[in-house]
Amino acid sequence: MSERSAEPPPRAVVVGGGPAGLMAAEMLARAGISVLVVEAKPSLGRKLLMAGKSGLNLTKDEPLDDFLRAYGAAADWLRPMLEAFGPDEVQGWAADLGQAVFTGSTGRVFPQAMKASPLLRAWLARLEGLGVRWRTRWRWTGWEGEALRFATPEGLVRITPELTVLALGGASWARLGSDGAWAGSLAERGVELAPFAPANAGLCVAWSGPMRARFGQPVKGVRFSAGRLTSRGEAVISERGLEGGGIYPLTPALRAGAPLWLDLLPDLTLEEVSARLPRSRGKASLSNHLRKALRLDPARLALLQEFGRPLPADPADLARLIKALPIRHDGLRPMDEAISTAGGVTRAALDDVLMLRACPGTYCVGEMLDWEAPTGGYLLTACLATGRWAGRAAAARLLSGQEINASVRP
Template sequence: MATSSDSPAVVIGGGPAGLMAADALLSAGVPVLLAEAKPSVGRKFLMAGKSGLNLTRAQPFGPFLAAYGGAEAALRPMLAEFTPETVQDWAAGLGQTTFAGSTGRVFPTAMKASPLLRAWLERLEGMGLDRRTRWRWTGWKAGAVCFETPEGPRRLMPPVTVLALGGASWARLGSDGAWAGLLADEGIKVAPFQPANAGLCVDWSGHMAPHFGAPLKGIALAAGPLTSRGEAVISARGLEGGGLYPLSPALREGAPLHIDLAPDLSAGELAQRLGRPRGKQSLSNHLRKVLKLSPAARALLMECARPLPDDPARLAATVKALPVPHKGLRPMDEAISTAGGVPFAALDEALMLRARPGTYCAGEMLDWEAPTGGYLLTACLATGLWAGRHAALRALGA
């Protein structure tokens, strides 16, 4: 087994957090070897960009930070240093202009991840990045960082190491969570992985089949203490979509889901409209005319609340808080992201593992979660930058 005692800093993981850590180290003058287990870097990043790469969210810092829930305090210093505005400046520095949509979501003008990733890799390689693919990290041995590589086992003795290994969803793209066992072998407890930003399992009756793939627009959703305004899609397996994802923490714990099909109208206004004479027309047609409910929304109402109450006030209350029975979130490998990972208590303020001085952690492998909408990628970049800068200070003896 080849061993090197004169190694550059090692970054393990070629996603956004790992690339940003490498960028920070190289910018400080520290040589970097980037090890990626897959044949290429940025695979999940590129997949996310297929539907338009949501880089960040243009909103005041307070509401932005609040999206990180229980990890808000831990992530505050990193996000304060790499804010949504900084993300946009960073992209512009790579030649990628951005724009903000009506909801504040920020996208590259190109609406793709590939031009940004290509420009970033060119920049890193211009600074001397040593990029190795098909290098799978296998843990530590006698102080060395060990890998299985196409050329056989390798051991490195870097001055610092940054782990940016991702969560445990989308295993085929590299985020398989297998690293948790390697940390456990070192006595580092990892919070169990759980699905986040995932679809919801609902057992529909045959009545719903014609509406599979139909969107539920302009709705509000609630589960436990969490609420969301957005859109969901009815699928054969249940519900999916950005309006649902912010409720993942509560739904994961079994909280019931309620949907407001008419969030812009009060219960009183709904009751008044529902109380209008409907003559011989069906209740479904009446709902369409007086409430402007879509076919999908009417079907959901019938599915979850039949027989509908005749009393306008009771029916209005049902429309405002329709209970949708569910069986929890979809499996973890179908989730966009995961909760769980390395607890912040296992790290110091520099994101260095207390149990392994000189080893830092960044990105989705940390124990935090956030909804889609730019929050996930911003925190991955911010923690990667933070870990990389602090690793550089240690490597340089500062």
Template sequence: MIDALVIGAGPAGLMAAEALVAAGRSVVVCEAKPSPARKFLMAGKSGLNLTKEEPFKAFVGRYDADWLRPMLEAFGPKEVTDWARGLGQEVFTGSTGRVFPEAMKASPLLRAWLGRLAASGVHLRIRWRWLGFENGGLAFDTPGGRQVLNPAVTILALGGASWARLGSDAAWVPRLAEKSVAIATFKPANVGFRVDWSAHMTRYFGQPVKGAALIAGHQEERGEFVISINGLEGGGLYAVSRAVREGAELRLDLLPDRSEEELAAQLSTGPGKVSVTNWFRKALRLDPVRIALLQEWGRPLPRGNALARLVKALPVPHQGPRPIDEAISVAGGIRRDALTGGLELKALPGVFACGEMLDWEAPTGGYLLTACLATGQWAGRAASADIRERTA
């Protein structure tokens, strides 16, 4: 018998363990992979974006789930920053408000965190794969054979359904569904979209598109994205991916700082004796990548005012989102109405859940990691309180 079992050693699970051990609980963390926090480490390879420094109203407004608000109030951008500094990792804020550790990578922060957890008494067991519930306990496939644990409380932090090779394989879904836990179907979030390119676009694969705005329904976002062999991907696109996934038409404003009237005046004379490419370059100061997109999706090119409208709202024909396993994150998961205010599963008293297992969605830019940490801490504190009530 142990006080608390945490299944999953990603950011949400480790934060839950930290909250539990801080409350004086004995904690075991079980991780199926040979090492913890693999998706966290992967996210940090190109620069670990911890959180976003902005007014809280704007910050919390980037989430699609209002019920996360108290958790983000308890552990929001300031708390994430203080937590990283408490692990000896100084941070800095970029020009867009994104907060990064000075080392940029995730590995120094993770090493410091695991060291602190071990020193606090948290026991990490790797290659322990959860098999499901068994005779009132939780069964695991382990290097030493099948094991069954009987904790006072359990926190599930098993991730979503993207990047299965890093551990988020959603194998837990049928195990909870058979226990009558309501689960919303997973959908890809922060994901690229498939495009069937013509041959002339090959030269632009891997190149970023800068200076454009993406329009999806009533949403407009500025941000860089990339042309890939499979279609379009990158942070600017991810910001509108939810709206596009739900059916909004995707368009590009190739010159968001210039009005349609201004462009119409500049395009009124036509190309004359120069090539269309040179005309766009000289008249509009478009770079080769945006000119290529205009020609890819705008032909046959109209003239005059119609061409100006096309530059300001170029339709993006796509074949839907890339597969869910390629998505940065997911929408869907354990529904809000299946949880108590402390993130305990109503159908399974004593079992809590956190992180990407829960049904919420947010863009990249520090929002994902902050919510994983916040829900992990919230679940850990609630589980500790549950133990206290049981033993009072």
């Protein structure tokens, strides 16, 4: 990067250096528009790198209608964006960056390198080649008149671009830059916002003493349900509660107060479970009896004892409990511990190309929008898709002086 005094003023500023912001910047740069990406943290893509620590889940390889169902009430809103840049396009995008991908047994798609860092390095190199500039440790503090105001290591900086893309993230993982502090600035401009709430969050559980022996153990082969939502994923018994992919998809229902139920043997019917529970167990303890008769592992047995005591003596009643064990908990983990958040800029606050109705020339993308989805590639895909959608529309606005919806379609 050259010295700021020698840099020409950018026509477009993208605030936020995550996947949504970088994708918007790429679309603008490909249209020949000068772009400056501004990031509050010391480096770009920090949350992407954190997500890739245990294997970067890029997307989910499944039919688009199935994919869209993961977005719940926001599916209709996001449909045109995901039709233009969905699971197939994400895989092609990664391949174009030199990152071969593979699909796991559950349909989740990962780079063969598994990590996010090679992909991010290749992407930043491509952006630099397109002329995209960036500044880190620049924190957006709102507007001053029509100018964007930034707190920087060198002091206050004001920039008045022709258009702005805000890609500021949700309100979880503040240490990675997503703190929701931007909400006040948008509210002052009359932008409608939905309250932030945790999404993809673990549960707080006040365990009894005997459960300490099970901390860190996975709960496998079960089905969780809350309200109309169900999940066959795994969870981990942690010191603070239950966490993991089996719990996260149920967050919308749990937030609304729906009770949580656990089917310890989802592959057996109630009648089959009951038939495997003879009335007499001889001298065997109940735990051994259940372990042998139903092949329940220690983690599942522990949960049954924790939430089912005193266990029914009647086999039919015990079978019903095993198939629908009520899980007592103290609510979701705090929002800053959630993987993502619900809430943010509402659909009503935006036009069809994600431009703020209250602030013409300013677009919003990524997790700062009011949508949510479970983990499994859905979050990243929608961030990329919304960034691409708004970036192409913003480019069309600058080049033609008007919004043309068709211009953002493939």
